[in-house]
Amino acid sequence: MSPTGIAVAVLQVVLSIASAPFLVGMMRLIRARLEGRVGAPIRQPWRDLRKLFRKERMVSTNTSIVFSLAPLVLLASAALVAGIVPFLSTTSALDQVGDLFAVVYLLLLGTVFLSLAGLDAGTAFGGMGSSREMTIAAIAEPTLLVAIFALSVSTGSSNLGAIVADTLAHPSRAASPASMLAFSALAVVTIAETGRIPVDNPSTHLELTMIHEAMILEYSGPDLALVELAAHLRLVVFLGLLANLFFPWGIATTAQPLHLVAAAGAVAVKLIVLAAVIAVIEVFIAKVRLFRVPELLAASFVLAFLAVTVSFFLV
Amino acid sequence: MIGGALALAAGAALFAIAVGAVLPVRQRVVWVGLFTALCAGAGGVAAAAVLAGGNTFTADFPDLFPLGGVRIEFDALSAIFVLATAVVAVPAAIYGIGYSARGPSSRPAQVAWPLLVWGVMMVPAAGNVTGLIAFWELMALSSFVLVLAEHHHNPEARTAAQWYASMTHLSLLTIVLALAVLAHQAGGDSFTAIRAGTDHIGPTTATVVFLLSLVGFGAKAGVAPLHVWLPRAHPEAPSHVSALMSGAMVALGVYGLIRVGWDLLGGGPTWWGATVLAVGLVSAMFGILHALISSDLKRLLAYSTTENMGLVFIGVGAAGMFASSGNQPLASVALAASMLLVVNHAAFKGLLFLGAGSILSATGTRDLDRLGGLARRMPVTAATFAVGSLAIAALPPLNGFVSEWLLLQSLVHSLPSNAAVVAVAMPVAVAVVALTGGLAAATFVKAFGTTFLALPRTVEADQAHESPRTMQIGLIALAGVCVALALAPTALAAPLQRVSLAVGGLADGRPIHTNGVYLQLSGIEAGLSPLLLATGLAVMMVAVLVVVRRGRLRRTVRDIPAWGCGRTVQTARMEYTATSFAEPLQRVFDDVLHPEIDIDVDHRTESRHYVQAIRYRMHIRDGFEHRLYLPVLSVVRRWGDGARRVQNGSIHRYLAYSLITLIVVLVVSR
Amino acid sequence: MLKLLRKIVQTGRVTGTVPLDAGPRPSLLLNAAHPLRGSVQIRQVDAGSCNGCETEFAAAFGPVYDVERFGVRLVASPRHADALVVTGPVTRNMAVPLVKTFEATPGPKLVIALGDCARDCGVFAGGYGVAGSVADVVPVDVEIPGCPPTPDDIVASLRRVVGR
Numbered sequence A: 001m002s003p004t005g006i007a008v009a010v011l012q013v014v015l016s017i018a019s020a021p022f023l024v025g026m027m028r029l030i031r032a033r034l035e036g037r038v039g040a041p042i043r044q045p046w047r048d049l050r051k052l053f054r055k056e057r058m059v060s061t062n063t064s065i066v067f068s069l070a071p072l073v074l075l076a077s078a079a080l081v082a083g084i085v086p087f088l089s090t091t092s093a094l095d096q097v098g099d100l101f102a103v104v105y106l107l108l109l110g111t112v113f114l115s116l117a118g119l120d121a122g123t124a125f126g127g128m129g130s131s132r133e134m135t136i137a138a139i140a141e142p143t144l145l146v147a148i149f150a151l152s153v154s155t156g157s158s159n160l161g162a163i164v165a166d167t168l169a170h171p172s173r174a175a176s177p178a179s180m181l182a183f184s185a186l187a188v189v190t191i192a193e194t195g196r197i198p199v200d201n202p203s204t205h206l207e208l209t210m211i212h213e214a215m216i217l218e219y220s221g222p223d224l225a226l227v228e229l230a231a232h233l234r235l236v237v238f239l240g241l242l243a244n245l246f247f248p249w250g251i252a253t254t255a256q257p258l259h260l261v262a263a264a265g266a267v268a269v270k271l272i273v274l275a276a277v278i279a280v281i282e283v284f285i286a287k288v289r290l291f292r293v294p295e296l297l298a299a300s301f302v303l304a305f306l307a308v309t310v311s312f313f314l315v
Numbered sequence B: 001m002i003g004g005a006l007a008l009a010a011g012a013a014l015f016a017i018a019v020g021a022v023l024p025v026r027q028r029v030v031w032v033g034l035f036t037a038l039c040a041g042a043g044g045v046a047a048a049a050v051l052a053g054g055n056t057f058t059a060d061f062p063d064l065f066p067l068g069g070v071r072i073e074f075d076a077l078s079a080i081f082v083l084a085t086a087v088v089a090v091p092a093a094i095y096g097i098g099y100s101a102r103g104p105s106s107r108p109a110q111v112a113w114p115l116l117v118w119g120v121m122m123v124p125a126a127g128n129v130t131g132l133i134a135f136w137e138l139m140a141l142s143s144f145v146l147v148l149a150e151h152h153h154n155p156e157a158r159t160a161a162q163w164y165a166s167m168t169h170l171s172l173l174t175i176v177l178a179l180a181v182l183a184h185q186a187g188g189d190s191f192t193a194i195r196a197g198t199d200h201i202g203p204t205t206a207t208v209v210f211l212l213s214l215v216g217f218g219a220k221a222g223v224a225p226l227h228v229w230l231p232r233a234h235p236e237a238p239s240h241v242s243a244l245m246s247g248a249m250v251a252l253g254v255y256g257l258i259r260v261g262w263d264l265l266g267g268g269p270t271w272w273g274a275t276v277l278a279v280g281l282v283s284a285m286f287g288i289l290h291a292l293i294s295s296d297l298k299r300l301l302a303y304s305t306t307e308n309m310g311l312v313f314i315g316v317g318a319a320g321m322f323a324s325s326g327n328q329p330l331a332s333v334a335l336a337a338s339m340l341l342v343v344n345h346a347a348f349k350g351l352l353f354l355g356a357g358s359i360l361s362a363t364g365t366r367d368l369d370r371l372g373g374l375a376r377r378m379p380v381t382a383a384t385f386a387v388g389s390l391a392i393a394a395l396p397p398l399n400g401f402v403s404e405w406l407l408l409q410s411l412v413h414s415l416p417s418n419a420a421v422v423a424v425a426m427p428v429a430v431a432v433v434a435l436t437g438g439l440a441a442a443t444f445v446k447a448f449g450t451t452f453l454a455l456p457r458t459v460e461a462d463q464a465h466e467s468p469r470t471m472q473i474g475l476i477a478l479a480g481v482c483v484a485l486a487l488a489p490t491a492l493a494a495p496l497q498r499v500s501l502a503v504g505g506l507a508d509g510r511p512i513h514t515n516g517v518y519l520q521l522s523g524i525e526a527g528l529s530p531l532l533l534a535t536g537l538a539v540m541m542v543a544v545l546v547v548v549r550r551g552r553l554r555r556t557v558r559d560i561p562a563w564g565c566g567r568t569v570q571t572a573r574m575e576y577t578a579t580s581f582a583e584p585l586q587r588v589f590d591d592v593l594h595p596e597i598d599i600d601v602d603h604r605t606e607s608r609h610y611v612q613a614i615r616y617r618m619h620i621r622d623g624f625e626h627r628l629y630l631p632v633l634s635v636v637r638r639w640g641d642g643a644r645r646v647q648n649g650s651i652h653r654y655l656a657y658s659l660i661t662l663i664v665v666l667v668v669s670r
Numbered sequence C: 001m002l003k004l005l006r007k008i009v010q011t012g013r014v015t016g017t018v019p020l021d022a023g024p025r026p027s028l029l030l031n032a033a034h035p036l037r038g039s040v041q042i043r044q045v046d047a048g049s050c051n052g053c054e055t056e057f058a059a060a061f062g063p064v065y066d067v068e069r070f071g072v073r074l075v076a077s078p079r080h081a082d083a084l085v086v087t088g089p090v091t092r093n094m095a096v097p098l099v100k101t102f103e104a105t106p107g108p109k110l111v112i113a114l115g116d117c118a119r120d121c122g123v124f125a126g127g128y129g130v131a132g133s134v135a136d137v138v139p140v141d142v143e144i145p146g147c148p149p150t151p152d153d154i155v156a157s158l159r160r161v162v163g164r
């Protein structure tokens, strides 16, 4: 674990946290424009967060320490993942610390803590949100891991740096059927895990339709800011995974400052494109019923499964 | 040293038994607990010595029984299972002091407990068929007594014991058969002789022995469809006994399967491994689905044991498949994953059962829908149960994650392979491991959330108090073991290598390398550092906290009720219960679980458009039990009724039978 | 989907086709240092209105008026809110829930009384089910008059509150 590696990891964490609210702001803006509205400026999510940090924190009498711990764990796990995923460079010190499996389970750790927090206040909606969130997390898991399986077959490793380096060395693999199937599977899971339409509606106000929002109804002020920031960060992490695992070009393979700057530009472009695509799609489709979500995820699982078998039979 | 430790274990067990039979209740409980802990501790020391030094310890007691002696052969494979037993038995014995004082303090229970601990430790140490069967039966009988320990105020325990006794004896029968055939064909009773004689065994005999031992040991491991006794017996036994049964005893099924299938028989064709893998897949899915919908805490834990044994079977089966297709290094990784999971499972399942016992003795119930709010009332139980829950859900940075990671790595790196069966089986296996991981997370969010968080749902839960000191020590010790195994799995690298060398038919080589704090696998370019992962998480949390605190933080308001949309009071009846938490997932898996739902609607007498009351009842049966066992049992019962007609107690009839038999015999033998 | 796309392209932006500076000036203006400046999340409480005010309020968040562009957003929980928008006279049944909602909102917080009923019970004054105006139950910071107030008025007032 070299000092430059640590510096790269820290840089990735800081940059992704700083940029996450902007990305969300951009998605909201695109949506507003397509709806014929002007929309709030891109920096609005940052403004909201800054304001939340200055507000009172409310902790109801029923809750236990889990309620205060959950936002910390949620943000910390997402931030750690942001350090592991090769956003800027494959030389992050955290690359050997955890692989893709560790990434998936770290994100699940955050989900678990938030679900516990949803149960902690003892309100009906909190429990409802937790139950639904865990349902979706549980059935999204097979797709995630089997997609990882597909990715690691050709590379022979589940380490992110190795997969990225391998795709850079064999550009044709990015266009192979296995890789494309795995990409579509992961894209569906990304939408489910980040709570976007058609799985969850991030801007709903009706408790009965909520998933993520229902768990956090009880949070206020700085705690809420942490939870929201973590949600933004998870979006960036998932999109960053999609971007750099399948289209790694532009990523730095060294830790030289100039390369890092170029890589930051490249990853920013990729993230913006992916986020814009999601935002546009969201305008065109409606949220599906909760009990239709498993069908969606089952379909994505089939894609992931095909990706693995294709990589066996076609290679 | 190893011999001394084993002798000490035997001595401590004997002393504990004597003390349990003689002393009055108060002292009995304390001394039995202490000496049982000593017995388990000594066994643990012996296991650690073998795992660290690598020398197999052997000893012969040729004239112990009239028909055959007992041989002790304590190698690395034995040692890892004895280690798992010690990990859970020492804390459980200390916990048992406080627990028994309020519950199972009777003489039979206190005599059976040290006997069970010693039996569980000696089964893997046995080095010949007679020894294995003797210790196996010792373990079965003493655990049977303990399942019945609380039958006075718990009638459920009696049916549970019936199921347990029949399944255990089915298991014993098949094992005896398998080992008898094996010993006969190989021409020797000791394992060394059998290993030397495997050449004389034809493939058909080997297959028969393997299948018999799969049934026998599978029943002990509680894998589907032989699991039916497990969700009945484990909940009814006293909690520290459940901890040992679930944490260590069921793992001996895995031990037996590896010992017979891959050590004594030296492995077989690919379908052996594939069968074990398939059994594992079914058990893992079946176990976790039933754990998910259970609202009885101990039953939930018991089903989760079926799931975990399923995962272990997946690892063993995959190892078998890899070994048969010539990929020995990967087989070593898969085997190492299973063995690590056995040790981890002993730690976290033991912890969770002890936690469940603590809840049970504080509130008198194990029904999740009647608990709640215990985090503030029982902080030690809550914190340790949280550790166990995170560990069993395979979440980093705890120990369950490390074994899950190893298992996934071994499955994922099976491709590219030249065998099509591997190419199809492995993605399915990964998917099942992933789904069980996700469902386990949901299950334990449910278990922890409804037990410890929010408002208590009953008066009993409201008035709960923390358990006595000895029970807390047991809980804290096991939580400590979970954390230690999580942060320093690298310390187990060399022992796991010894285990894989001990199973010649399955694996060779060095499954795990350690590079400082990194865990690396042989032949696989993948790394993990649980310690650094935990450190990273801690650093991030501190950083977030510091950044937040540096901001212009306003005050924290604490004295307010939870937001409930403006309604005037909040009661526990508004909370999500365990049943409602699991409902969405239960609906998703409707086709597998087949719930029976009754809805009764009472209308008011004045008009049927007004509803007086709605009753909703949902019952989910164990599918295997319902479709496989009950039909068989009813056939057996019909036979029994027929036999009663023949055997009606009339002496004349019996005389007539004798006469007829005599005539038939004379005619036939003439 | 193509139809929808064509519609989007043909319609273009519809916001801002009405003058925004119309309507009365509210009394409160957040200064630059106020924590809520630039970002106000609103929880709406119907304390007993005829729903006329709600309709106009909802219109203010539609594409034509789009008050969201100034950093005003609706939220589901008072824990997330900075301001409560209360409509209608406070009925007896809603008095306690209104107080609870106010208490559940973390400070610094504002209460905006929307419509004549909220200000002084309007046409419902003296009704047997009416507990009083909003100000009788919780402290009011901003009043928006009208029966119902037009979306223009609402947007203008909210702009004053956010300071943008």
Ligand code: SF4
Pocket (backbone or CB within 6 Å): C048, C049, C050, C051, C052, C053, C054, C087, C088, C089, C114, C115, C116, C117, C118, C122, C123, C146, C147, C148, C149
């Ligand atoms: S002010 Fe007018 S529109 Fe609003 S609630 Fe009262 S009567 Fe209805």
